[in-house]
Amino acid sequence: MIVRSTSSWLRLLFVWHGSVLPRIMPRLLLVFFISIAAAAVRGWWLSEHADSALSIPAFTLMGVSLAIFLGFRNSVSYERFWEARKLWGSLLIVNRSLARQALSLAPDNADARRLIDGCCAFAYALKAQLRGDDADAHLRRLLPEEILDKALAGRFKPALILAWLGQLTARMRRDGALSDMQWHALDRNLNSLSEVLGGCERIASTPIPFTYRVLLNRTVTVYSLLLPAGLVTSIGWLTPAIAVFIAYTYLALEVIGEELEEPFGKEGNDLPLSALCHGIEASLREMQGEDVAAPAPEQQGIYLY
Secondary structure (H helix, E strand, C coil): CECCCCCCHHHHCCCCCCCCHHHHHHHHHHHHHHHHHHHHCHHHHHHHCHHHCCCHHHHHHHHHHHHHHHHHHHHHHHHHHHHHHHHHHHHHHHHHHHHHHHHHHCCCCHHHHHHHHHHHHHHHHHHHHHHCCCCHHHHHHHCCHHHHHHHHHCCCHHHHHHHHHHHHHHHHHHCCCCCHHHHHHHHHHHHHHHHHHHHHHHHHHCCCCHHHHHHHHHHHHHHHHHHHHHHHHHHHHHHHHHHHHHHHHHHHHHHHHHHHHCCCCCCCCCCCHHHHHHHHHHHHHHHHCCCCCCCCCCCECCECC
16 A cells, blocks of 8 residues: 655656556557657648548547546446455454453453464464465464464465364353353354455455456557547647646556455555554554564555555
8 A cells, every 4th residue: 555645736746656657658658659640640631631530529529438437447446445445444343352352251261362363363364365475474473283284274264263263262161261142242253254254255256347347448548549630630739748648547547446456465556454464463462461573564665565
């Protein structure tokens, strides 16, 4: 995720790092050179092929339709991003609730501490599954031997940890550390963790249909490349500047939609899952009166992962 202090409108005009401009620069340069060529042959084309010259009204109609489609795509992409952020916000809330219950209901029980460690391990394992990262170091630090080997070898590590947490609370109930009502309260929060896991897996495994992405990419690219031919008949040598600016708007909207579509990645506008995991563990350790063993993730330039 991009982390910046509030900048003035003038500085924002010249921001390079953290913008989508580097990704679309090759296509903008292509539009610029096509605009130069169109302006150079404008006189010859109007004299020899005046009947086939393009004009601004046709591109205005096309631009309005394209803006509607891009707006719809970006809304869908942001909805996926915002749902992912709400799921990780719920993860923090549920983990805090589980830690509070464990500390208040069984403060001196060793399994209560294992429960809190398991909540932290669940967050790290979920982050690793969504990003394809390696969370083995965190799991070795947080999980006991009874579940560690199984979790390390498993494909769906968060689900395995969640199943173990259920067994752990059931054991606390059998040992008399929890009453039936208290166990049900903990189990409801474990069910909430399962809903968070399922929601994140649904977002990660169900992208926006590929054919829809191909359609928008082709339409935006062709529109941007043809735009100089429509503008040059009216504005002449101003075409390179105006065509590049309009193309920048459409191409940038397309790329932003692509970034927001996958909120669990490592691009500039994705969620900082490593920082969120560390925040969850820091919150639970503070409730225990302890410090976090793992160092906080370092901010790399303007990016926080």
